[in-house]
Amino acid sequence: MTRPDWIAVDWGTSHLRAYAMGPEGILAEVTSDDGMGSLAREAYEPALLRLVEGWLEDGRRTPVIACGMVGSRQGWMEAPYRAVPCAPMDPAALVAVPTRDGRLDVRLVPGLKQAKPADVMRGEETQIAGALTLWPQFDGVLCLPGTHSKWVRVSAGEVVGFQTFMTGELFALLSESSVLRHAMTGGGWDPAAFAEAVSDALSRPERIAARLFTIRAESLIAGLGGDAARARLSGLLIGIELAASRPYWLGQEVALIGADPLTSAYAEALAMQGVPARHLAGSAAVVAGLAAAAGKVPA
Amino acid sequence: MTRPDWIAVDWGTSHLRAYAMGPEGILAEVTSDDGMGSLAREAYEPALLRLVEGWLEDGRRTPVIACGMVGSRQGWMEAPYRAVPCAPMDPAALVAVPTRDGRLDVRLVPGLKQAKPADVMRGEETQIAGALTLWPQFDGVLCLPGTHSKWVRVSAGEVVGFQTFMTGELFALLSESSVLRHAMTGGGWDPAAFAEAVSDALSRPERIAARLFTIRAESLIAGLGGDAARARLSGLLIGIELAASRPYWLGQEVALIGADPLTSAYAEALAMQGVPARHLAGSAAVVAGLAAAAGKVPA
Numbered sequence: 173m174t175r176p177d178w179i180a181v182d183w184g185t186s187h188l189r190a191y192a193m194g195p196e197g198i199l200a201e202v203t204s205d206d207g208m209g210s211l212a213r214e215a216y217e218p219a220l221l222r223l224v225e226g227w228l229e230d231g232r233r234t235p236v237i238a239c240g241m242v243g244s245r246q247g248w249m250e251a252p253y254r255a256v257p258c259a260p261m262d263p264a265a266l267v268a269v270p271t272r273d274g275r276l277d278v279r280l281v282p283g284l285k286q287a288k289p290a291d292v293m294r295g296e297e298t299q300i301a302g303a304l305t306l307w308p309q310f311d312g313v314l315c316l317p318g319t320h321s322k323w324v325r326v327s328a329g330e331v332v333g334f335q336t337f338m339t340g341e342l343f344a345l346l347s348e349s350s351v352l353r354h355a356m357t358g359g360g361w362d363p364a365a366f367a368e369a370v371s372d373a374l375s376r377p378e379r380i381a382a383r384l385f386t387i388r389a390e391s392l393i394a395g396l397g398g399d400a401a402r403a404r405l406s407g408l409l410i411g412i413e414l415a416a417s418r419p420y421w422l423g424q425e426v427a428l429i430g431a432d433p434l435t436s437a438y439a440e441a442l443a444m445q446g447v448p449a450r451h452l453a454g455s456a457a458v459v460a461g462l463a464a465a466a467g468k469v470p471a
Numbered sequence: 472m473t474r475p476d477w478i479a480v481d482w483g484t485s486h487l488r489a490y491a492m493g494p495e496g497i498l499a500e501v502t503s504d505d506g507m508g509s510l511a512r513e514a515y516e517p518a519l520l521r522l523v524e525g526w527l528e529d530g531r532r533t534p535v536i537a538c539g540m541v542g543s544r545q546g547w548m549e550a551p552y553r554a555v556p557c558a559p560m561d562p563a564a565l566v567a568v569p570t571r572d573g574r575l576d577v578r579l580v581p582g583l584k585q586a587k588p589a590d591v592m593r594g595e596e597t598q599i600a601g602a603l604t605l606w607p608q609f610d611g612v613l614c615l616p617g618t619h620s621k622w623v624r625v626s627a628g629e630v631v632g633f634q635t636f637m638t639g640e641l642f643a644l645l646s647e648s649s650v651l652r653h654a655m656t657g658g659g660w661d662p663a664a665f666a667e668a669v670s671d672a673l674s675r676p677e678r679i680a681a682r683l684f685t686i687r688a689e690s691l692i693a694g695l696g697g698d699a700a701r702a703r704l705s706g707l708l709i710g711i712e713l714a715a716s717r718p719y720w721l722g723q724e725v726a727l728i729g730a731d732p733l734t735s736a737y738a739e740a741l742a743m744q745g746v747p748a749r750h751l752a753g754s755a756a757v758v759a760g761l762a763a764a765a766g767k768v769p770a
Contacts, residue, residue, distance in 0.1 A: 253692065285688075285691075285692050286688075287692070287693075289681075289685055289688075290685055290688040290689040290691075290692055290693045290695075291684070291685070291688045292687075292688050292691055292692060320650070320684060335681055336681075336684040336688070337680045337681060337683075337684065338649065338650070338651075338680070338683050338684050339680065341649050341650065342649075345644045345645070345648060345649060346644070349644060349648060350637065350640050350641075350644060351619070351637070351640065352637075377676055377677035377679070378676035378677065378711070378714040378715055379715045380676070380679065380711060380715070381636045381637070381638060381708075381711045381712045381714070381715045382588075382634055382635075382636060382715040382716070384636075384637050385590070385619060385635040385636060385637050386588055386589055386590070388591075389584075389585075389588075389589040389590045389591050389635065390589040392584075392589075392591055393552065393584050393586070393589055393591060394586075394589045396589075409680075412677070412679060412680045413680045415677040415680070416677055416678045416679070416680045416681040417681070
């Protein structure tokens, strides 16, 4: 029977993932599709209980630390943004959520905001905090690829500034819902098409609006295959992200936080620019960051 | 009772529009939602009959000339692309479609293709042909804003080259299906926000990937209103289209073909660059182009 000291929760728009945490680290892990996007306010506590009830003990309030969109205005309860520059995690700023079930002691991690250029993050601050517990001396640039990719400057343990790119959401919309979806046959990948598209977009980013439809046209009249089409779309979008984030990575070492194969694609695109990158798995970063929030030394 | 000489049909992905044509021009006009996107092959003839049956006479085959996605591979019957450079319309290249109903004599207008850079159009060739019947001496650049905007070079009555931009489709996806939809409250428009975004995107197109999410962030933490958000998104997307289409419009007069308010937005963006534009309504261009296909002098 799993009896965690506390429970770490990564609760995003489309997923809910809970970790039973013991003195040595993760004891068990469970997931569901009960993301913020599909839950009304009163549905959060039942969704959490469905997943973790077996870990709770009568007569004891188990700490639950949750990060991600669960703390947004449309989430369980709003955990107001903290303003950068600041440390990515402040255990004193966690927002307690009242629960019906007395065995739960739920607290939400606030996101971060930046006044100018206006920007926000929610969930990534926990991954950044996790990276800093694992690499305490880190000073430099983090890149968190994803639906809304983040480029983050970290110095002396604080987030100094950051910038969000809609790269992942654009890829999903264009490859699944636009006319380009007809070109995305099969499920493969063409590394050469990716590399060429990254270079193309980086050297002539102003042509991006023209380059997208060419994927459709080449698919119709020039035999462009599905693997090359998908890789080229990804390369064009990552390429214009790199064009706009150049001040972040130029002459820097970059640490990538996230899951493969996406982080590998970013690593390859950065390597083509002569930029070395190290890598931390996103799930490890989340758990380490939530442990920092819970005041636990990572195992 | 309407008894047309022939029937002009504009049949796109999401709409079907038919015009009863007499010696003086349009006698009547009917529309439905039976676009290519919602029709199986065997459903085209019934969809057309539902709309135009009242115009047909027993014992006579009424010519029906149709342009648009109805002639695509996924349409009623494929009308293979003609390769540029060529005249936008060749009555001899119309593709006859067999029909069950003997009162119909249906012919489809082929689209145009360009080998390099690979590009295609289907429907716009008819608008271009229409513009050339109305402006027979036209020599220069046409811009047809829309879901897939086209920039077209015309010389000596021929389409010399063209380039497609996914601007309209990107605007629809981003404003209706992305995280930016939350910022698009109300239905208004902010002209100053539009103008600023056009300038911004034209002068620094490489920053487009960074500028999009700022709309969401400013809406969350800086009070950006819905009208300004919508106008800024439109301005950014039209701005990067103008950045990539600069070789078409720089130092040229441009003729815009399409519907307001979209063509007015393009006209304003071009005027900001010192480029004058004249304007032809898209529906008038389609009917004039189909009349050219039918061998009729426009009224």
